[in-house]
Every structure is written in C-alpha cells, then in structure tokens.
Amino acid sequence: MLEHPFLAELFDPENDHMLKQGLPITYFDFEFEQYTINQEVLRELLIDEIILTNNEQANQLNSEFKQKFPHGVLEMIYQK
Numbered sequence: 001m002l003e004h005p006f007l008a009e010l011f012d013p014e015n016d017h018m019l020k021q022g023l024p025i026t027y028f029d030f031e032f033e034q035y036t037i038n039q040e041v042l043r044e045l046l047i048d049e050i051i052l053t054n055n056e057q058a059n060q061l062n063s064e065f066k067q068k069f070p071h072g073v074l075e076m077i078y079q080k
Contacts, residue, residue, distance in 0.1 A: 026066065026070065027070065027071060027072060028065075028066045028069070028070060028071070028072050028073075031071075031072030031073070031074050031075075032045055032074060034072075034074075035074060
C-alpha cells in the first residue's frame with residue numbers, strides 16, 4: 001500500500017484498512033486530460049470527484065458509466 005519510503009508520511013497503519021483496492025486505471029479515468037479546462041469546469045470536476053469518493057451510489061453509477069462508455073463521457077459535455 002503506502003509503505004514505500006517515498007509515501008512514508010502518508011502511511012498510517014491504523015487506517016490502512018480504509019484504503020480501497022480498485023481496478024486498473026483506464027482512459028475513462030483520465031479523459032479530462034484531453035480537454036482545455038477553465039476554472040468553472042475544473043470546479044465541477046473536483047466536486048464530482050468528491051461526490052464519487054464519498055457516495056456509494058455515485059460510485060456505482062460511475063462504475064456503470066465506465067463499463068458502458070470505456071472511452072469516456074466528457075465529450076458529451078465539453079469540447080476538446
């Protein structure tokens with residue numbers, strides 16, 4: 001997990017159980033890098049990320065989108 005010396009200051013063995021084991025990172029996860037993002041869009045994406053991290057229902061929906069749209073969904077919303 002975070003036991004590597006580079007991440008030593010972040011590692012807390014008492015809370016290690018809270019780390020989530022996930023799937024490998026895909027294009028979907030970094031699709032946002034294909035876009036010119038202004039401050040307003042960045043704010044929306046940050047809020048979305050916070051919701052995904054803290055809401056199980058949103059996380060499930062994100063997983064479904066990831067399967068249905070493996071090449072991303074932002075192109076439906078934003079211009080490259």
